[in-house]
Amino acid sequence: MSPQTLENPSRPFWESKTLSQMTGAEWESLCDGCGRCCLIRFEDEDSGDIIPTTVACKLLDGETCQCTRYKHRKRYVPDCIKLTPHNVGELQWMPKSCAYRRIHEGKGLASWHPLISGDPNSVVAAGISMKGLTISEDELDQPEDAIAYEAPDLSGDGGD
Secondary structure (H helix, E strand, O other): OOOEOOOOOOOEHHHHOOHHHOOHHHHHHOOOOOOHHHEEEEEOOOOOOEEEEEEEOOOEEOOOOEEOOHHHHHHHOOOOOOOOOOOOOOOOOOOOOOHHHHHHOOOOOOOOOHHHHOOOOHHHHOOOOOOOOOEEHHHOOOHHHHHHHEOHHHHOOOOO
């Protein structure tokens, strides 16, 4: 699919449409496949800071960074939050590097995003992907044990 749109053929869809104007295919193509949104996070009760970990949802394939049950994920993980154009601004735990969040905040896509680079592996090369860096929540004795895998370095915006 070409990033050009009929509305403005000189600009790619992510620059010429709002998130809510995008087609389903355009919306899905914004996902860079990094896997960061599937990480277990904690919120510091005192500061409100979000603390990411390297513990991933049991449905995340740690090598492909894809959900193994994407279409039916709510059946297996009832508290999985479906990202929509209407809730993206409310989800402060979403990674700052996330294309949905970046576009919502008016930042545009990062240079390493596959829609910009043309290479799906650019996410790995840029150090954004969680490929091979996570453990499954199924490996923990208790869910709260995930805090032992705190990864504050994952709080950044991924550059540009």
